[in-house]
Amino acid sequence: MDAEGQEDFRExxxxxxxxxxxxxVLLSGGDRHAAEDLLQNALIKAAGRWHRxxxxxxxxxxxxxxxxxxxxRLKWPRRELSVPELPETGxxxxxxxxxxxxxxxxxxxxxxxxxxxxxxxxxYFEDLxxxxxxxxxxxxxxxxxSTTHRSLARLRGLAPELAALGPADAEQQPSRxxxxxxxxx
Amino acid sequence: MNVDxxxxxxxxxxxxxxxxxEPGFADRVLTARRRRRTQALASVAAATAAVVAVAVAVPLLxxxxxxxxxxxxxxxxxIIAHPDQTPPRDLIAAGDVALAAYYTWSNVKQxxxxxxxxxxxxxxxxxxxxxxxxxxxxxxxxAPGMRTAAVLEKDLPAKRIGLLNLLTGEVERWIPVxxxxxxxxxxPDGSKLVATTYSKNPDLRYKADYDSDGDGKKNDWxxxxxxxxxxxxxxxxxxxxxxxxxxxxxxxxxLNVRQDFDFSHDGKLVYSGLTTAPHMQYYDFExxxxxxxxxxxxxxxxxxxxxxxxxxxxxxxxxxxxxxxxKQAAKVHGQxxxxxxxxxxxxxxxxxxxxxxxxxxxxxITIGSDKVVPLSGFRKGNDGAAGRWTPIFAER
Numbered sequence: 011m012d013a014e015g016q017e018d019f020r021e022x023x024x025x026x027x028x029x030x031x032x033x034x035v036l037l038s039g040g041d042r043h044a045a046e047d048l049l050q051n052a053l054i055k056a057a058g059r060w061h062r063x064x065x066x067x068x069x070x071x072x073x074x075x076x077x078x079x080x081x082x083r084l085k086w087p088r089r090e091l092s093v094p095e096l097p098e099t100g101x102x103x104x105x106x107x108x109x110x111x112x113x114x115x116x117x118x119x120x121x122x123x124x125x126x127x128x129x130x131x132x133x134y135f136e137d138l139x140x141x142x143x144x145x146x147x148x149x150x151x152x153x154x155x156s157t158t159h160r161s162l163a164r165l166r167g168l169a170p171e172l173a174a175l176g177p178a179d180a181e182q183q184p185s186r187x188x189x190x191x192x193x194x195x
Numbered sequence: 196m197n198v199d200x201x202x203x204x205x206x207x208x209x210x211x212x213x214x215x216x217e218p219g220f221a222d223r224v225l226t227a228r229r230r231r232r233t234q235a236l237a238s239v240a241a242a243t244a245a246v247v248a249v250a251v252a253v254p255l256l257x258x259x260x261x262x263x264x265x266x267x268x269x270x271x272x273x274i275i276a277h278p279d280q281t282p283p284r285d286l287i288a289a290g291d292v293a294l295a296a297y298y299t300w301s302n303v304k305q306x307x308x309x310x311x312x313x314x315x316x317x318x319x320x321x322x323x324x325x326x327x328x329x330x331x332x333x334x335x336x337x338a339p340g341m342r343t344a345a346v347l348e349k350d351l352p353a354k355r356i357g358l359l360n361l362l363t364g365e366v367e368r369w370i371p372v373x374x375x376x377x378x379x380x381x382x383p384d385g386s387k388l389v390a391t392t393y394s395k396n397p398d399l400r401y402k403a404d405y406d407s408d409g410d411g412k413k414n415d416w417x418x419x420x421x422x423x424x425x426x427x428x429x430x431x432x433x434x435x436x437x438x439x440x441x442x443x444x445x446x447x448x449x450l451n452v453r454q455d456f457d458f459s460h461d462g463k464l465v466y467s468g469l470t471t472a473p474h475m476q477y478y479d480f481e482x483x484x485x486x487x488x489x490x491x492x493x494x495x496x497x498x499x500x501x502x503x504x505x506x507x508x509x510x511x512x513x514x515x516x517x518x519x520x521x522k523q524a525a526k527v528h529g530q531x532x533x534x535x536x537x538x539x540x541x542x543x544x545x546x547x548x549x550x551x552x553x554x555x556x557x558x559x560i561t562i563g564s565d566k567v568v569p570l571s572g573f574r575k576g577n578d579g580a581a582g583r584w585t586p587i588f589a590e591r
Contacts, residue, residue: 012271016225023221032210040209046216053221054228111196115205134199135206162198178199 015060022066023053030070036131037078039120052077075146078128111171118168126161133158229268229340229591265362266324267293267341267591274559274568281556281572282317282584286324288591289559289570290536291504295319295337295589296344297326302416308402310416317584318344321361333398334378337361338385338433339590345388351377351396356388358433370436372429378455381433382462388431389456389465392440395424397453423450428465430480441482443467459488460502468496490518500532500541508562510541515562525562533557534588542570542588557586 011019027049034045034052052073056066063069119127132143133154140158144151166172267286275288287294298314305311316335317326321342334347342361347353352375357366370388377398378391400416425447431438443456449469456465459477464485466477475496477485487494493509493516494501500510508524509516510532515525530543539562546555557571576583 011225012273016271019225020221023224024218027220028213028215031216032213035213036206036210042213050220050224050227053224057224057228111201112205112208115201116209119202119205130202131206134203135210162202165202166198172198172201175201176197178197 011057011060019057019060026067026070027053030067030074033071033131033135034074036119036135037074037124037128039122039124039127040116041120048074048077072146075128075132076148078124114169114171115165118165118172121168122161122164126157126164129154129157130161226340265321265342267319267321270324274570276559276568276570277572278556278569279572281574283326283571285326286319287557287570289542289568290540291590292534292536292542292588293319293341293591294326294557294571294586295341296335296587297584298335298587299584302400310400310402311396312398312400312416312418319361320364322363332357332359335359335587336380336388337587337589338381339383340385341589341591343367343385345379345381347376347379351375351398352393353377356390356431368436370431374426374429374440376429378453380455380457382458383460384462386433387458387462388429388433388438389458390429390431390438391455392426392428393424393453394426397424399452418452420452421448423447423452423454425450425454427482428456428478430465439480441478441480443478443482445469445476457496459491460494460506461488464488466491466496493518493521498532500534500543503535503538505538507538510535510543515541527560527562530558530560531555532560533586539563545569546573 030049030052031045034049035042038044038048049070052070055073056063056070060066119130122130128147129143132138132146133140138146140151140154143154147154162178166175166177267288270286270288272288273290275286275293277283277285277287280287282297282299283294296316296318298316301313301315302310303313314333314335316329316332318329318335319325319337319341320327331348332346333349333351333353335344337344344359344361346357346359346366348355348357354372354375356370356372356376356379358368358370359365360367372390372392374392375394376390377393377396380389382388397418399418401419403413403415403417405413405415425444427440427442427444429438429440445467449471450467451470454467454469456467456478458465464477464479466475468475475487475491475494477487477491479485490502490506493511495511498509498511502509502518507518509518510527512531513527514523515527515532516522517524527541527543530545532541532543534542536542536559541560541562543558543560544555545558545560545567546553553576554573556569556573559568559570560566574583
């Protein structure tokens with residue numbers, strides 16, 4: 011990378027790193043250190059081909075997602091998250107329960123596999139349609155759909171408070187592969 | 196409330212709570228990129244025999260936050276060539292690699308029939324960007340990023356490994372070892388060292404009772420082939436100085452007297468060259484013999500370039516091969532690849548067609564192109580001649 015490229019890269023990081031970090035933290039299940047590592051690695055890869063990238067942010071995001079998924083594939087021991095017990099919560103439905111519920115959910119999200127969490131972050135934080143998630147992760151739409159379904163079901167199974175929640179639309183479909191099939195008349 | 200609504204709310208809340216990154220994150224990335232120090236590594240192998248004492252000092256490789264710039268960072272040109280210099284005096288680099296050091300050989304006589312082959316190094320001084328002669332060390336390897344070198348003192352095998360700061364020229368830390376070490380190599384990301392242990396100095400030479408080089412005189416010094424005193428290897432975590440030793444002797448007839456271990460391309464295994472088929476033996480960090488990684492099937496320890504950074508090609512003599520199939524991917528005519536500058540370019544020895552093969556220079560070649568960019572001047576003398584320099588490359 012030449013001096014001009016480095017300047018350009020620094021500017022990109024200064025402007026976009028906070029937004030990228032948010033995604034990285036969510037992908038890492040709230041582990042800030044793991045998130046910074048994840049983002050650093052993605053940026054290292056982007057820096058390696060800086061002058062050939064048209065849309066740096068899209069490129070870095072794709073690496074973030076895919077890195078996370080391939081980490082899951084590789085089962086890197088260091089990446090196994092150690093997560094504290096779910097926080098104790100009151101049983102009532104008082105005013106504080108919504109905030110408590112979000113904390114319980116956060117802890118439950120951290121206990122999902124990286125792949126499950128990545129799919130949920132893409133669907134519900136980035137608000138991407140299933141087809142875009144499939145393209146980003148390099149899998150079929152059916153896989154995205156079934157992973158979403160299983161992840162939400164697992165979340166509901168991780169804590170009694172979550173089990174009481176209503177099922178999501180995505181859960182009401184059976185976890186079969188619904189990849190579009192071309193039908194010819 | 197549905198579960199997906201709560202997921203959405205929780206994620207958004209968690210995202211908004213994040214304090215911003217510290218300033219300078221881009222520089223942290225660029226520094227880390229230079230060193231390729233990926234933080235997530237496979238866990239250090241369970242100790243087979245934990246022997247290395249913990250060296251207490253500030254982790255050297257994390258000292259990148261200071262403001263002092265390395266000479267190799269001041270000039271980031273893609274190609275830094277000195278085609279008039281042999282041996283080189285000023286930094287040479289191309290793509291991601293640089294000439295970090297080079298050495299010449301000489302035999303120092305100990306008795307009438309025994310000598311030690313000694314390397315005299317010229318090591319990059321990161322303050323000036325020049326190669327500076329040093330006779331202090333018997334063995335050197337330079338870490339990726341070229342901020343640190345691992346050094347061994349004279350009189351091998353050595354009982355400690357030094358971590359030399361190339362900016363200050365000072366050893367910042369010593370890692371003591373119980374078993375004598377005569378070779379050290381950094382892992383591809385610079386986080387580990389593999390140190391080869393020997394019971395005797397592997398650089399001893401004995402007076403041959405025949406005329407080896409055909410100059411009419413029986414004055415040649417040779418290693419005692421078939422008598423390697425190699426005992427095994429340490430894998431050492433550079434930051435903590437902790438490591439473990441594994442026995443790995445092999446049949447000494449199949450080893451050169453000096454047969455050092457080095458890391459596999461992904462840094463997860465170590466290997467030893469062998470003088471007979473299968474030519475290489477890989478080991479895990481606990482010293483168990485394991486199979487070759489799939490993309491190292493066509494790697495030969497004798498060829499310096501090895502796998503391309505993306506692991507898809509192998510640089511061999513005269514040709515670049517597909518790492519998985521072994522099929523020729525490109526010809527590199529009359530050139531000996533030494534190091535990958537990136538996935539498409541190699542630093543190689545090159546002699547002009549029709550000239551003496553020993554009369555060669557460092558060049559940069561591009562796969563699929565006839566273009567040859569000279570990087571250094573031509574080496575003089577035949578193989579083994581005094582003053583003939585051997586390069587050591589590192590990622591810059």
